[in-house]
Amino acid sequence: MLEIKDIWKIFNAGTVNEKQALRGVSLTLNDGDFCTVIGGNGAGKSTMLNAVAGTWPVDGGSISIGGVDVTTLPDYKRAPYIGRVFQDPMLGTAPTMQILENLALAARRGQRRGLRWGVTKAEKEQYQAMLKNLDLGLEDRLTSKVGLLSGGQRQALTLLMASLKKPKLLLLDEHTAALDPKTAAKVLELSDRIVAENHLTTMMVTHNMKDAIQHGNRLIMMYDGKIVIDVSGEEKKKLTVPQLLELFNKVSGSDEADDKLLLS
Amino acid sequence: MLTFLNALPGAVSQGLIWGVMAIGVYLTYKILDIADLTVDGSFCTGGAVFVMLFTAGVNVWPAMLAATLAGMLAGLVTGLLNTQCGIPAILSGILTQLGLYSINMSIMDFKASVAINVTQADTLEKLLVSLRFVQGAIRGDFPLWRHPILVVGLFTVGLIALLYGFFGTELGAALRATGSNGSMARAQGINTDFCKVLGLMISNGLVALSGALLCQYNGANEINVGRGAIVIGLAAVIIGQVLFGKLFRNFALKLLAVSIGAILYYIVIQAVLAMGLNPNYLKLLSALVVAVFLSLPYWKGKYFRTKVKTGGASHA
Numbered sequence: 001m002l003e004i005k006d007i008w009k010i011f012n013a014g015t016v017n018e019k020q021a022l023r024g025v026s027l028t029l030n031d032g033d034f035c036t037v038i039g040g041n042g043a044g045k046s047t048m049l050n051a052v053a054g055t056w057p058v059d060g061g062s063i064s065i066g067g068v069d070v071t072t073l074p075d076y077k078r079a080p081y082i083g084r085v086f087q088d089p090m091l092g093t094a095p096t097m098q099i100l101e102n103l104a105l106a107a108r109r110g111q112r113r114g115l116r117w118g119v120t121k122a123e124k125e126q127y128q129a130m131l132k133n134l135d136l137g138l139e140d141r142l143t144s145k146v147g148l149l150s151g152g153q154r155q156a157l158t159l160l161m162a163s164l165k166k167p168k169l170l171l172l173d174e175h176t177a178a179l180d181p182k183t184a185a186k187v188l189e190l191s192d193r194i195v196a197e198n199h200l201t202t203m204m205v206t207h208n209m210k211d212a213i214q215h216g217n218r219l220i221m222m223y224d225g226k227i228v229i230d231v232s233g234e235e236k237k238k239l240t241v242p243q244l245l246e247l248f249n250k251v252s253g254s255d256e257a258d259d260k261l262l263l264s
Numbered sequence: 265m266l267t268f269l270n271a272l273p274g275a276v277s278q279g280l281i282w283g284v285m286a287i288g289v290y291l292t293y294k295i296l297d298i299a300d301l302t303v304d305g306s307f308c309t310g311g312a313v314f315v316m317l318f319t320a321g322v323n324v325w326p327a328m329l330a331a332t333l334a335g336m337l338a339g340l341v342t343g344l345l346n347t348q349c350g351i352p353a354i355l356s357g358i359l360t361q362l363g364l365y366s367i368n369m370s371i372m373d374f375k376a377s378v379a380i381n382v383t384q385a386d387t388l389e390k391l392l393v394s395l396r397f398v399q400g401a402i403r404g405d406f407p408l409w410r411h412p413i414l415v416v417g418l419f420t421v422g423l424i425a426l427l428y429g430f431f432g433t434e435l436g437a438a439l440r441a442t443g444s445n446g447s448m449a450r451a452q453g454i455n456t457d458f459c460k461v462l463g464l465m466i467s468n469g470l471v472a473l474s475g476a477l478l479c480q481y482n483g484a485n486e487i488n489v490g491r492g493a494i495v496i497g498l499a500a501v502i503i504g505q506v507l508f509g510k511l512f513r514n515f516a517l518k519l520l521a522v523s524i525g526a527i528l529y530y531i532v533i534q535a536v537l538a539m540g541l542n543p544n545y546l547k548l549l550s551a552l553v554v555a556v557f558l559s560l561p562y563w564k565g566k567y568f569r570t571k572v573k574t575g576g577a578s579h580a
Contacts, residue, residue, distance in 0.1 A: 053451075079453030086447070094444035097437075102448075105441050108434060110453040115430075118437035161452075 001201040002029040002169055007051055007061030021047040022058070023225035029169075034195055034202045034216035038209060038244075043222040045205045046087075049173050052203070054078040066168040080110025083162030083200075085155060085175040085191075092158030095147030099138060099157065102146050103127045106161035130160060134190065152183035156190055163194045170195065172204040176211075188215065209241045223252045268538035274398050275534035277412035279527030280420060281393070281477045282496055286504075286526045287423065287519055288470030289497030295431075296443040296463040298346075301357030303471045303497060305364030306338040307490030310472025311479035312371040315378045318480075324392050328476045335472020336465040338364060343461030353460075368487060377486035380479075391480045412481065419477075420523050423470070428516040439463050471497075495550050500526035502557040529553075 009022040022044050029035055037045045051058050052065075054075035062071045065081040086092050093102050104119040104127075124142065131139040136153050146154065155175055162170060172191060176184035192215060195202050206212050212219055219236050221229035221244075228251040231239060285307060292300040310331040317327040338360055345356035372378050382388045382396060393412045401411035409415075430436045441449040442459035449456050471493070479485040504518075504525030512521050532553075533546060541549070 076450040076453050076455050079451060082451075084451045091445065091447045092451070094441045094448050096444040097440060101437060101440075105437055105449075105452050105454075108452070113434035113438045113454070115433045115435060118432055118434050 001031045001033070001066055002027070002052065002203070003062075003064045004028070004048075004052065005062045007048075007063065008059045009047055009051055009056075010059050013059075020225050022051060024061070025222075025225070025227055026061075027220065027227060027230075029201055029203070029218075032199050032201055033218055034200075035204070035218040035220060036212040036216045037203060037205045037220050037222065038207070038212045039222035044225045045222050046173055047225075048222070049171050049203060049205055052169070053082055053084055053171055081168040083109075083165075083167035083170045085158045085162055085170075085172045087174040087177050089151040089154040089158070089178055092161070093146045093149075093154050096145060098143050099131075099146055099149075100124060100127060100142040102157065103130075103161060103164060106164045109165045109167075130164075134160060150183075152179050152187060155179065155187050159187070159190055159194055163198050163200065166198055166200070168201065170200045170202040172202065174205050174207060177207060191215075209244055213239050213241065213244065221248060221251075223248070228252065268535055271534045271538065272531065273402075273411075273413060274395065275530040276527050277393070277398055277416060277481065278478075279530035280413065280416040280523065281474055281481055282530065283420060283474075283500060283523035283526035284416075284423065284477060285471045285474035285493060286497045286500035286522045287420075287427070288467040288474065289494065290501050290519065290522045291427075291463060291467040291470070293498065293501060294443075295440055296460060296467075298353040298443075298460070298464070299357070299494075300339075300342065300464060300467060301354060301494055302338055302342045302360045302364075302464070302468055303357075303493050304490045305361035305368065306335045306468040306471045307475040307478075307493040308368045308485070308487060309338055309364055309371070310335050310475030311485035311489055312368045312378075312475075313472070314476035314479050315380060315485040316371055316373075318390075319378065319380060324390055324480070328392070328473060331476035332469045332473045335475070336469040338472070339464035339466070339468030340461060342468070343464040346464075347457035347460055365487070372485065372487065376488075377484055379484040382483040393477055393481050394483060395481055396483075416477065424516050424519045424523075427519060431515060435462075492547055492550060495547075495554050496526070496529065499529050499550060499554045499557070502554065503528055506557060506560070 004025060004027040006024045006026050007022055008020070008024060011019045011021055025044070025048055037048070039045050050056070052063055054070065054073055054077070058071065062069060064070060065078070068081065070078050070081065084092070094105070100119055104123055107123065128139050128142060131142070134156055136156055138153065138157070146157065149157065159175075175191070176187050179187060188211060191204070194200070202216070204216065213236070217236065218232035219229070219239070220227050229247055285303065289300070289303060292298045313334045314327050314331040317330055318324065342356045342360040345351045345359060346353045351359070380387065380391070382391070382394060388394060388396060393415050397406055397410045397412055400406045401408050431440060438449065438454045439459045439462065441452065441454060442456045442463070446456045449459070475490065478489065501522050502525070504521035504523075507528075508517070508521035508524070512518050533549075536549065537543060
């Protein structure tokens with residue numbers, strides 16, 4: 001479903017601040033794969049996700065989604081294939097617009113937007129039912145501005161929006177990092193549910209090793225702009241946090257993982 | 265007092281005409297979240313295109329349409345400077361505005377002022393609005409329906425209905441999303457650059473249309489007519505928001521509030537003029553009014569505490 005071939009990304013090239021954020025990353029996700037991505041700060045996790053989403057063009061390599069080469073497409077042209085939830089709850093929704101309008105915008109992701117009405121009556125009922133299913137008490141607040149919602153409610157709404165029009169690929173970029181533990185757990189559970197119900201191919205970046213092991217069928221670890229660990233299936237299921245740390249130390253040749261990964 | 269009352273219908277008419285421009289400013293300032301300084305130039309462009317076409321014998325409606333299109337072109341330039349050349353929106357507007365001065369001069373055959381001969385009855389008859397209709401329609405020289413308050417009032421209602429419809433469509437919603445949160449909009453596949461350019465074009469089209477109306481009203485277009493237009497537009501937006509913000513939730517009513525804001529602005533101006541203020545101080549007055557109204561929400565948040573109601577259930 002997703003095929004990343006040898007992608008490179010260099011920030012501030014030619015200056016003292018030059019940072020090789022991605023150094024030849026290759027990754028293939030099969031249809032229905034739920035891949036968690038871990039790594040320390042600056043390892044390239046978010047950079048990889050942004051490269052796939054098309055936030056900026058990569059400096060080398062190619063990316064294709066569902067057989068379509070998207071390497072040169074800007075982010076909004078990749079939107080038909082990709083659903084996104086950001087780390088910052090503010091980024092995923094339009095705060096000055098109603099919950100209803102946000103959902104209607106998401107339902108038309110990647111479609112040509114013309115002069116038909118932005119929200120239809122039938123949609124309204126459909127969204128109401130969906131929100132009821134989320135159990136966040138939002139079903140009676142369809143016309144409330146999204147700016148009035150809490151961070152957790154916004155992330156849940158963004159998740160629903162990302163899956164409203166089934167994407168070929170769902171990108172979750174540390175989407176629970178800004179939430180309190182209880183809300184984070186709830187949003188994570190919701191993510192699992194939405195991914196399973198829609199059979200979505202998913203990439204989830206997280207700082208939490210336990211979450212990375214518990215969720216999904218595949219786990220990759222990044223270090224210094226490269227994928228250094230890639231486990232899946234039975235091997236992943238049996239993985240424990242200490243084992244993962246040990247693996248990481250072996251690969252990276254240092255014990256800095258302990259501080260970097262446990263503290264961040 | 266009497267001079268003020270006599271001037272009131274004129275002030276309301278002018279306010280309504282500037283209100284059309286203020287609605288244009290509302291679209292960029294409030295919906296796209298861009299302070300677009302193009303308007304100081306495109307307002308005059310509208311008047312210039314209109315006056316040249318009209319005095320050349322073109323019918324009032326096509327001349328107004330041409331003025332609107334010229335304004336949209338100005339918006340297009342600002343939009344392209346911003347989205348395709350990476351120049352910050354505010355600077356893009358300033359650049360276009362500056363360049364427009366020369367263009368406006370050349371449209372007007374390098375004359376600082378071009379007049380419509382309103383002393384000729386058949387020329388005056390062809391205009392949609394004119395200062396002369398304000399008293400004339402009351403006195404009975406012209407039919408009552410030609411009163412500028414009625415004509416521009418209906419015109420404004422029509423425009424608001426059109427804009428209300430447009431911003432309810434998929435494309436209109438995309439425009440609003442672009443202003444509300446660009447990253448969300450792009451994640452939904454919205455080309456935010458296109459939306460910004462389109463928004464600037466619609467806005468400046470309205471501004472130029474307003475310029476064409478004012479040119480008819482005054483019976484002339486002069487090169488400096490648009491100076492400070494953005495401030496008048498912002499004043500109308502802010503007055504409308506401060507007075508009706510709590511009352512008007514609906515989008516159409518919000519646009520109406522802007523138009524009413526422009527009317528109130530002109531009534532206040534008329535009142536201070538009647539009190540004997542030197543008209544040369546008007547620009548300073550406008551700047552002060554806008555500065556104070558823009559500061560109010562900031563001060564309110566910084567220096568005033570919300571009264572805490574003790575007792576009762578928490579809503580957390």
